[in-house]
Amino acid sequence: MLGLEADREFGLSVFRQLFDIYRERMRLFKESGVQSLNAYRWAFPDAVMPRLLLVIDEFQLMFSEQDWIGTEIADLLSKGVRLFRASGIHVLLASQTIGGNLALMGSAGEGLFGQVPVRIALKNTIAESHATLGVRNEAAAHLRAREAIVNLDYGEVSSNRKTSVAFADEAVLTPLRRRWWQAGAKYPVPFVFRGDRMRSLGDDDAVLRGLAGSGPTALLGALMEVGGKPLAVRLDREIGRNIALLGTAEGIGEFVAAVMSVAVTSPPSVQFRILDLMAGDPSWGAAMAELRSGLDSLGRQVEIIPRSQIPGFIENISLDLQRSDEGSGPDTFILGFGLDRCRDMPEAFQEICRLGPQNGTHLIGWWMKYDTFSNQIGYGGEPYFDVKIAMRTDRQTVKSLMNDPLLDWTPRDNRALAWDVASMAGPVTVIPYSSPRN
Structure with missing residues (x-):
């Protein structure tokens, strides 16, 4: 390894x-x-x-x-x-x-x-010599370049042996x-393990194929552990099985990968509804093309909802959920990328977050700002998002999203913090999936 x-x-x-x-x-x-x-x-x-x-x-x-x-x-x-x-x-x-x-x-x-017991010190300061070889052993401070002290007895001064570095x-x-x-x-x-390498969903193709048809499962990136297996979360028909992703445009790849992994692992009857809030945005164009191409190649049912029709669509879905029998109909995933741009999100959106998952309607949403996310899901709405992902956002947003004021996590490139509240003890760092342009 x-x-x-x-x-x-x-x-x-x-x-x-x-x-x-x-x-x-x-x-x-x-x-x-x-x-x-x-x-x-x-x-x-x-x-x-x-x-x-x-x-x-x-x-x-x-x-x-x-x-x-x-x-x-x-x-x-x-x-x-x-x-x-x-x-x-x-x-x-x-x-x-x-x-x-x-x-x-x-x-x-x-x-x-x-x-x-075995200690080797190159030329350094007296303080470093003490730290490496032991207290009162300052032999390394008196070396010349390409010389070293080798000590096989826990730094005992009498056991110092000077040698040349090969x-x-x-x-x-x-x-x-x-x-x-x-x-x-x-x-x-x-x-x-390549900590600096950008990751794609193709890197976990074997895992994805093994999960095919097992039920809706989202892959969220590689865990920081030996073996590098991906973090996989099941999206069963249970309260709270929605996904919230907060962060900058780097979240595009993570969003697309989550959707595609759900598409691969779901039965053929699964349906996808895309809230098209990013039309005309060049940062979204390549990702949208990849997403549509991938879903079409799997034969999945896809409907794109234009920005002007989103409020009405949300209202209709909410009414359908209130009238439907729990457990009936195929799984439906509402994909909201750039939900900050929806300035007139109806309150019915909160009903979808609350009632949707147990009825087979799940939301996978991406926001840039926590305040917008909080306002759209309403007071007390966070428990309806079991799966939370933070990427390249400020520390306070991470603490608020994970509901932990003492959480100490520093956002950085090619890293995300993910947590499935229902199945994990706490948030974990993952290497997220990169966007098509990367």
Whole structure:
């Protein structure tokens, strides 16, 4: 497994997976009457249980923010370096600086570095030498370029060994890398997490095909965890099974992907009603073309409601819902992209949000402003939106949408915060799907 441009959430997922592996190995050791990997291999020479090496470059960045993620990672890392070795799991930490990090000071830092006997320090300051090698060991501050101190005894000064840093000659390394890659061809291709890569619904085609016909399911992007599986939410005929997406124009791709995944996973009778509030907007043109083409290729029934007819359409749908028998008729999805532009949204819209899902009529809506969203759904309307997604919007909007004044989440490129209130303990960060123009 390889993580490139990885987020702290992904790092946390890696630690959780390693602890799962550790617990499984220790269970097997106990059943086999041994206590370590070495003893297990000696008792069962034909058994295959490889050693695992976790390499973390710039590991101090995992504690860059004083929040629950940094706290949990610090706790798991401190426990891991103490417990993992017996099960054949090892940790290599690399960093340009570790001094001044609050998460690594006090008992947490002692618990971590007190379990790391092998320490290597390049030329740096006295303070960094103390932080890396140990208190009163300032040997790294007196080095020259391309020299290093290697210490195999927890930083004990008498165990310092000065060495020269080998030159990384690409003429030597390139053929070695090729040979190692070819030698590993018989093994499964490793999972690679690319935190900077834009994602499309096609990346999760296998998952989507596996869900085809299982019932309306929206894919909302890749979870920040090992395996990178998508976050999938079912839109059953239950109160609140609507989707609210708040954010900038980057939400176009996320909106289209949610609709297309619903179209693929729904029965052929499903119907889509598009509230056309973005007609003539170039940012919506390519996405609209992709959406129409995709729905047509699946043979789905699509009706486009022009802006001038939207109020009347909303009123009629509301009346139909009040008269209908719950559970009758095909599933219908009302798609509202750019709902901020509907200045005369009738109050009947609130009835659709409230009564629609249990009658098979769901809303997938996109707004840029939280105030508009709140006004259109009415007082007490938020419980009728189980699924909430925030993209590239301000922190206060995120807190309001997720109904959590203490939520600490920083909006950033190629990330979204998603939460299905009915099935998840809390919001999670995902890599959203990008728009067609990306």
